Amino acid sequence: MASLPIFLCTLLIFLLSFNEISAVKYEVIVDKAGPKKNATNTTMGGIEKFHKVIGGVPYTQQIMGQINTFMWSTILKQNTPAERKSIDTIQVFITYFFGPEAITWGGNKINVSVYYLDMYEGPNTLKWGFTSLLYHEMTHVFQWNGEKKAPSNLLEGIADYTILKANYAPSGFNKPGSGSRWDAGFDITARFLEYCDGLVPGFVAKLNNMMRKTYDISFFKNITGKPVEQLWKDYKAKHPGVE
Numbered sequence: 274m275a276s277l278p279i280f281l282c283t284l285l286i287f288l289l290s291f292n293e294i295s296a297v298k299y300e301v302i303v304d305k306a307g308p309k310k311n312a313t314n315t316t317m318g319g320i321e322k323f324h325k326v327i328g329g330v331p332y333t334q335q336i337m338g339q340i341n342t343f344m345w346s347t348i349l350k351q352n353t354p355a356e357r358k359s360i361d362t363i364q365v366f367i368t369y370f371f372g373p374e375a376i377t378w379g380g381n382k383i384n385v386s387v388y389y390l391d392m393y394e395g396p397n398t399l400k401w402g403f404t405s406l407l408y409h410e411m412t413h414v415f416q417w418n419g420e421k422k423a424p425s426n427l428l429e430g431i432a433d434y435t436i437l438k439a440n441y442a443p444s445g446f447n448k449p450g451s452g453s454r455w456d457a458g459f460d461i462t463a464r465f466l467e468y469c470d471g472l473v474p475g476f477v478a479k480l481n482n483m484m485r486k487t488y489d490i491s492f493f494k495n496i497t498g499k500p501v502e503q504l505w506k507d508y509k510a511k512h513p514g515v516e
């Protein structure tokens with residue numbers, strides 16, 4: 274019985290460190306397996322792929338914890354609860370719907386399409402693609418949106434910026450210098466934000482924090498000293514010939 278105190282001690286350390294890292298609960302709700310509509314595998318449908326290929330609920334909860342920590346420490350740089358959105362639970366639904374791969378809704382809920390999981394094809398594994406998707410969607414859960422005044426393409430750009438910084442950018446992700454407008458959204462905006470972050474370290478975190486109560490385009494100038502249009506011109510000039 275000598276090992277019991279050690280066990281209790283380990284448990285206590287585990288509980289303490291868990292509490293310190295995050296008090297957020299991660300719930301994963303999976304639809305019942307439906308018809309097999311596989312793209313690449315005759316033996317499994319999307320729900321089965323979720324369990325057998327991705328690692329199911331345990332993997333999803335584990336990676337959500339990792340993403341949460343990365344979000345606060347590296348992307349949003351929010352070290353205290355006062356700086357963060359107050360969120361006690363995040364729910365992920367693995368569910369049947371057509372259209373986007375995933376959606377974030379109701380502030381703290383993410384729906385991932387079973388059809389997307391089923392049809393996923395690419396140079397990376399399905400588990401990798403699912404993880405990349407969660408980095409994007411969980412950014413929507415944690416980011417400020419200027420009380421809905423921030424342009425949605427900027428919010429999408431920040432979500433893709435998280436993917437980029439996490440090294441989960443899919444192979445088609447745009448190169449630095451791509452695009453014709455800073456607010457084209459997704460990877461185009463993400464690459465521009467990466468440039469801004471090079472000028473002012475922590476740029477994205479600063480911008481997000483300013484977006485807590487409202488949004489104004491002058492935030493770019495406030496942080497970098499240059500208006501966004503000037504930043505975009507400088508950025509394009511740094512990458513000549515990139516469309």
Ligand SMILES: *[C@@H]1O[C@H](CO)[C@@H](O)[C@H](O)[C@H]1NC(C)=O
Pocket residue numbers: 313314315316317325
């Ligand atoms: C199909 O599923 C099986 C069982 O997990 C797996 O071993 C195999 O690699 C899959 N094939 C494809 C093409 O995904």
Ligand SMILES: *[C@@H]1O[C@H](CO)[C@@H](O)[C@H](O)[C@H]1NC(C)=O
Pocket residue numbers: 366368369376378384
């Ligand atoms: C997300 O999925 C759940 C479970 O299927 C469903 O009840 C909910 O309406 C979905 N949300 C949206 C916005 O589609």
Ligand SMILES: *[C@@H]1O[C@H](CO)[C@@H](O)[C@H](O)[C@H]1NC(C)=O
Pocket residue numbers: 494495
């Ligand atoms: C930036 O914004 C902050 C807070 O909104 C303000 O106090 C500060 O004066 C601004 N700085 C510049 C250079 O515009």
Ligand SMILES: CC(=O)N[C@H]1CO[C@H](CO)[C@@H](O)[C@@H]1O
Pocket residue numbers: 309310311312313314315
């Ligand atoms: C509905 C569907 O896409 N089924 C496919 C399952 O996978 C096999 C093998 O790749 C295809 O032949 C089926 O069309």
Ligand SMILES: [Zn+2]
Pocket residue numbers: 409410413429432
């Ligand atoms: Zn998005």
